Amino acid sequence: VEESVLNIGKFNSMVSLAAFFPFKSAQAALENMNAISEGKRGFLLSVVHADLKLFLETNLPLSGKKKPVLGVSDAKIGAALQEEFTISIQTGGVVAEIGRGLRLHFHSLVKGLTGQAASKAQLGLGHSYSRAKVKFNVNRVDNMIIQSIALLDQLDKDINTFSMRVREWYGYHFPELIKIVSDNSMYCRLAQLIGNRKELSEESLESLEEVVMDHAKAQAILDASRSSMGMDISPIDLINIERFSDRVVSLAAYRLELQEYLRSKMSQVAPNLAALIGEVVGARLISHAGSLTNLAKYPASTVQILGAEKALFRALKTRGNTPKYGLIFHSTFIGRAAAKNKGRISRYLANKCTIASRIDCFSVVFTEVPTSVFGDKLRGQVEERLSFYETGEVPRKNVDVMKEAVKEATGVAAEIKRKLEKKEKKRKKREKKLQELEENGDANGDDEVENGEADTPVVKKKKKQAAEEMEVQAEENGAEETPGKKKKKRKAEEVQEEEAAVTDNGAEDTPAKKKKKKKTEAAEAEEEAPETPVTEKKKKKKKKEAEN
Amino acid sequence: MKEETGKEVKESSTYPVADSTNKTESFIISSNPSGVFISRGKEDALVTKNMVVGESVYGEKRISVEEGETKIEYRAWNPFRSKLAAAILGGVDQIHIKPGAKVMYLGAASGTTVSHVSDIVGPEGLVYAVEFSHRSGRDLLNVAKKRTNIIPIIEDARHPHKYRMLVGMVDVIFADVAQPDQTRIVALNAHNFLKNGGHFVISIKANCIDSTAAPEAVFASEVKKMSSENMKPQEQLTLEPYERDHAVVVGVYSLLPDIMVRSTWAQLFRMESVWQRSPLKRVLKE
Numbered sequence: 130v131e132e133s134v135l136n137i138g139k140f141n142s143m144v145s146l147a148a149f150f151p152f153k154s155a156q157a158a159l160e161n162m163n164a165i166s167e168g169k170r171g172f173l174l175s176v177v178h179a180d181l182k183l184f185l186e187t188n189l190p191l192s193g194k195k196k197p198v199l200g201v202s203d204a205k206i207g208a209a210l211q212e213e214f215t216i217s218i219q220t221g222g223v224v225a226e227i228g229r230g231l232r233l234h235f236h237s238l239v240k241g242l243t244g245q246a247a248s249k250a251q252l253g254l255g256h257s258y259s260r261a262k263v264k265f266n267v268n269r270v271d272n273m274i275i276q277s278i279a280l281l282d283q284l285d286k287d288i289n290t291f292s293m294r295v296r297e298w299y300g301y302h303f304p305e306l307i308k309i310v311s312d313n314s315m316y317c318r319l320a321q322l323i324g325n326r327k328e329l330s331e332e333s334l335e336s337l338e339e340v341v342m343d344h345a346k347a348q349a350i351l352d353a354s355r356s357s358m359g360m361d362i363s364p365i366d367l368i369n370i371e372r373f374s375d376r377v378v379s380l381a382a383y384r385l386e387l388q389e390y391l392r393s394k395m396s397q398v399a400p401n402l403a404a405l406i407g408e409v410v411g412a413r414l415i416s417h418a419g420s421l422t423n424l425a426k427y428p429a430s431t432v433q434i435l436g437a438e439k440a441l442f443r444a445l446k447t448r449g450n451t452p453k454y455g456l457i458f459h460s461t462f463i464g465r466a467a468a469k470n471k472g473r474i475s476r477y478l479a480n481k482c483t484i485a486s487r488i489d490c491f492s493v494v495f496t497e498v499p500t501s502v503f504g505d506k507l508r509g510q511v512e513e514r515l516s517f518y519e520t521g522e523v524p525r526k527n528v529d530v531m532k533e534a535v536k537e538a539t540g541v542a543a544e545i546k547r548k549l550e551k552k553e554k555k556r557k558k559r560e561k562k563l564q565e566l567e568e569n570g571d572a573n574g575d576d577e578v579e580n581g582e583a584d585t586p587v588v589k590k591k592k593k594q595a596a597e598e599m600e601v602q603a604e605e606n607g608a609e610e611t612p613g614k615k616k617k618k619r620k621a622e623e624v625q626e627e628e629a630a631v632t633d634n635g636a637e638d639t640p641a642k643k644k645k646k647k648k649t650e651a652a653e654a655e656e657e658a659p660e661t662p663v664t665e666k667k668k669k670k671k672k673k674e675a676e677n
Numbered sequence: 678m679k680e681e682t683g684k685e686v687k688e689s690s691t692y693p694v695a696d697s698t699n700k701t702e703s704f705i706i707s708s709n710p711s712g713v714f715i716s717r718g719k720e721d722a723l724v725t726k727n728m729v730v731g732e733s734v735y736g737e738k739r740i741s742v743e744e745g746e747t748k749i750e751y752r753a754w755n756p757f758r759s760k761l762a763a764a765i766l767g768g769v770d771q772i773h774i775k776p777g778a779k780v781m782y783l784g785a786a787s788g789t790t791v792s793h794v795s796d797i798v799g800p801e802g803l804v805y806a807v808e809f810s811h812r813s814g815r816d817l818l819n820v821a822k823k824r825t826n827i828i829p830i831i832e833d834a835r836h837p838h839k840y841r842m843l844v845g846m847v848d849v850i851f852a853d854v855a856q857p858d859q860t861r862i863v864a865l866n867a868h869n870f871l872k873n874g875g876h877f878v879i880s881i882k883a884n885c886i887d888s889t890a891a892p893e894a895v896f897a898s899e900v901k902k903m904s905s906e907n908m909k910p911q912e913q914l915t916l917e918p919y920e921r922d923h924a925v926v927v928g929v930y931s932l933l934p935d936i937m938v939r940s941t942w943a944q945l946f947r948m949e950s951v952w953q954r955s956p957l958k959r960v961l962k963e
Contacts, residue, residue, distance in 0.1 A: 162842050203838045225868065226932075233846045233872055247845060248803055252828050255805075255843045256821065259831035263814050 152180070158250075159257050165206070181206075182213065200224035271398050275416040277391045278409070284384045289313065291377045295320055298370055302326060302362040305353035309346060314381045317374040319350070324367055326354040397499065401485035404504025405511070406460040406478070413456050414482070425483075425490035432486075433457060433479035457482065462511055470518045477514055481507040500541045506534040712776050712797035713765060714751060716740050723762055724751035725796035729823050734792040752796065756919045759790040760853055760880040763919035769927060770912055773849045773876040777801040781847040781870055783834045783862065784854035787813045788820035788827070794851070795824045802826055805844050807834045834862050837869045844870050850877040850930075855885045860899055864906040871930045877908060883922040892922040900926060907932055 152158035157180060164178040185199075200219050201207035207218040235247065292313035299316075300307050303326045310316045318340050323329060329337075329351055337347040362370075388409075395403040395411055399421055402411040417435050418424035424432070434441050436455030444451040454463060454475040466474040488503050513524035716724045724740060727750040733739055738753040756762040765772060774780055776799040785791045785806035795804050806821065807830045808814050814831040821827040832840045834854060847870050852863045863879055871877065881899050883892035890898075900910050903926065910928035 158842075162840075165839065165842065202841070229846070229869075229873075232870070235845065244845075248828075251803075251843050251845065252825065255828040255830055255840075256818070258840075258843065259814060259818055259829045262831040263811050263818060 155253060155257060158254050159261065162254060162258055163261070165203070185210070185214065200227060202228040271415055271421040274391065274394050274398060274412050275420070277387060277394065278412040278416045281384065281387055281391065281409075284380065284387065288377065288380050288384060291373070291380070292317060295370070295374050295377055298373070300359070302359045302367075302370075303354065303357055304359050305357055306350065309349050309353060310341065314378065315340060317377045317381075320374045321371055321378065323350075323354070324371065325362065325364075326357055326359070327361075329354040396501065399486065399489040400499050400501035401489050401504030401507070402482065404501040405481060405485045405508050406457070406462075410456060410460045413459075414486075417456060421486065421490045425487045427483070429476075429480045429483040432483050433475055462515060465515060466518065473518070474511070474515060478511055481511055500538055500545070502538040502541055503534050506530050506537075712774070712799070713754075716751060716753070722753040723756065723766060724753050725793045726750070727752045728796050728800070728826075732823065734820055735787070735789045752793070754793050759793065760916060760920065760923065760925065761790050761794070761851065761878070763916040763923075764878070764880075764914065764925040766919070767914050767916055767925075769914055769925060771876075771927060772878055773927070774798060774851070774878075778849055779803045779805075779845065779847040781805045781807070781844065781850045781866060783807050783850065783852040783866060785813075785817050785829075786810075786853075787816035790853070791817070791827060792820055792824065795827050798826060800826055803828065803845075803847075805830060805847065807832060807840070809833045834866060837866045841869060846870060846872045846875075848872060848875050850875070851879075852877065853880045855882050857886050859886075860902040860906070864903075864908060867906075867908060867930050873931055875930050877928055877930055879903075879926045879928075880916075881924045881926060883924070892924070896924045896926070903928060 152161060161178045161180055164181075198217050198219055199210065199214075200223070201210060202220065202224055204220050207220045211218045295317050296307050296313075299320045303323070306316065306319060306323075310319060319337070322336060322340060323333075331351075334347055334351055337350055338344055341347050341350070391412055392403075392408045395408040399411055399415065402414070405411075406414075414432065414435060415421050415424055418427060427435070434452055434455040435457070437452040438455075440452040443449070453472040457463065457475055457478055460478065462474055462478055463471055485504050485507055489499065510524065510527070510530055513522075516522060517524050712725065714724045714726065716722050722738070722740075727739065730748075730750045731739075733752065735758075737755060740751045740753065742749050742751065754762040756766045761772065761774075774794055774797050776797065778798050779802060780794055780798055782791050782794060782804055785808040788806065791804060791806045795802075798804060804827045806817055806827050808817050809832065811831065814829070817827075817829050817831075821829040828843060830840045830843055835858075837844075850863060850867055850871050852859060852866075854862060856862060859879065859881070863877060867875075867877060879899075881896055883890075883895040886895045886899065896913065900913065903910050908928050908930050910926050912927040913924055916923040916925060
């Protein structure tokens with residue numbers, strides 16, 4: 130068998146090419162590939178892509194006396210095809226052999242396709258597939274969270290180091306200030322403000338008080354400045370110190386901004402986790418686990434001692450007591466529990482954390498919008514349990530709480546969806562105006578599929594899209610994503626629209642949209658650029674529909 | 678260097694090129710497959726010819742050599758970082774990766790060794806680099822951008838059917854995946870993509886397969902697993918000075934007809950007589 134496979138002549142005698150269907154475009158090829166690899170999880174609902182179905186329908190003699198046997202190399206597709214068509218499918222064994230032979234002699238069987246062309250096609254498809262995979266992860270914003278929390282920690286360390294440096298430096302000139310003011314950022318601001326201590330006078334008392342917020346302290350500073358034993362300092366040195374303390378102050382301000390950013394990101398990515406244990410602790414958990422998915426996969430016992438691995442393994446090896454809490458310790462609940470209940474609360478909290486992280490990670494597929502309803506309910510439960518330990522009042526049953534939560538969640542989700550739809554309609558109207566002013570040529574060739582889907586703005590089936598392009602498609606079709614992401618993409622599209630048609634309407638758009646502007650990732654913008662023709666086409670289609 | 682002593686070095690063509698500044702010469706050793714060179718000078722190094730002149734992939738040293746009119750650039754190949762280089766320097770007989778070959782590289786990581794393989798196979802060959810990790814995958818994509826004979830596949834090598842659209846038949850499979858079921862992974866990929874008579878080169882990390890057993894036992898058990906999957910091991914050597922408890926196994930892949938396959942084919946084409954003849958024996962003898 131394998132010899133005949135090796136020899137092209139013999140193989141040809143056994144196998145003849147019935148039909149060959151090249152993919153229409155790189156995009157179609159990518160879709161098909163994703164259909165195969167992702168299967169039911171992908172944007173496409175089944176393993177069998179529409180192209181494949183079409184190909185088989187046109188080329189298989191389905192009706193008639195001789196029922197053919199279709200050899201399929203992939204068992205999953207085989208099963209799916211068996212359901213679709215009524216022919217008998219065979220997989221494995223011989224089919225695998227034939228498959229190998231086909232692969233080997235592919236370019237000689239199909240006319241017009243040389244080995245070179247095949248490898249080029251493979252290269253292109255491989256790149257786009259891999260890029261889609263990697264980019265998919267880049268868009269999973271839990272990366273941002275991991276990076277921000279790491280940056281936050283680093284910033285803290287650095288700000289502290291620099292503040293120490295400012296203290297030392299300025300302390301040569303005004304040593305008493307170090308003892309009076311203990312807060313780092315306050316000290317830096319004072320150093321900026323005071324400058325040369327000899328110039329302090331009664332007028333500056335007011336501004337001092339502003340910074341220190343304490344009249345007595347301000348007075349003490351004033352007195353100390355007069356009788357200070359620090360050495361004199363030249364204006365140039367002073368300028369340098371001021372510049373440095375300037376930097377430190379701005380770093381501290383940046384740190385606050387970063388915290389805000391982290392907060393907003395957490396509420397987008399993992400709102401339930403953030404509602405339950407707070408943004409910082411939640412972000413730390415995610416970063417320690419590596420990603421939100423990893424955190425969701427861990428059992429609750431792992432989440433409980435995440436961060437205390439050293440103590441855990443030491444205890445395991447020496448048969449001692451294992452730690453009761455890891456990173457979770459820093460949430461407020463553990464601190465509030467009495468000493469003997471800390472372990473119990475920690476375990477309970479870890480259980481709820483696991484639930485919350487799983488909801489965040491996986492339920493975005495089914496509920497289009499992430500809400501923090503579950504997180505709040507879970508938090509309520511932990512509070513109740515805490516109070517139970519203190520006072521003895523019996524907490525509510527878990528079943529009841531969850532029922533409430535589900536009801537609320539669907540209600541909130543519907544609300545948000547309605548709002549988003551309204552925004553969509555407004556945007557479409559605006560675009561319509563833009564397009565009318567643009568008067569671009571009509572190019573609506575192969576948008577039939579998207580057209581059909583666009584008719585149903587409330588498309589509930591939101592699956593995690595493998596390809597960036599399909600993400601945009603899905604959005605255009607009304608399927609929902611996180612509102613933040615959607616606005617981001619809309620912003621990017623708006624930017625392109627501006628580039629395409631600079632009109633008054635376009636200018637009107639940007640100020641309104643600017644408020645919702647979030648950091649557009651460079652990669653996303655890159656991807657958006659080649660998609661402009663595609664998205665533009667779809668917008669026109671939508672406009673046409675809206676008119677009809 | 679180990680491979681110099683006691684080996685029949687058939688120098689089919691030598692390029693004793695002297696670079697005036699640091700007196701490096703490089704010449705082809707044909708016991709190693711062509712495409713891999715050794716540069717002599719202050720320090721000897723294993724080098725490959727750089728396909729993308731002027732660029733270092735991972736910060737390795739580049740050596741520029743004048744050859745008459747043209748300048749050829751070579752990149753140093755670090756055997757401590759790359760198992761394939763360690764195998765070559767350790768004296769493996771054949772790595773089967775030669776110019777124009779199609780190679781499937783499982784476990785491509787960030788593309789450091791893949792870039793050298795791409796240098797060896799040259800513009801006519803192809804390297805299908807499979808890597809599952811996304812972070813490494815990003816680096817791999819960057820390497821693949823510059824070198825058009827690398828096809829990056831960010832996918833789990835355990836499911837070759839997922840990327841079967843991207844891969845044709847290959848001549849060599851190189852596997853450096855460091856997974857306990859790596860033999861099964863290589864076998865799956867070989868069944869799908871490795872041509873008959875193709876070769877495989879597998880790097881085995883004893884710790885990874887079974888950290889409690891002795892490394893020799895682990896290697897032996899892996900070799901046994903391979904033989905049961907139509908993969909015939911031909912060489913095995915340890916990567917001793919460069920890596921600890923690592924081994925490289927080189928072998929050939931040839932299909933023995935399955936009994937089930939036989940009978941199905943026979944039913945389909947009524948060629949039962951084929952099996953009584955010698956093709957089977959021929960295959961076994963090799």
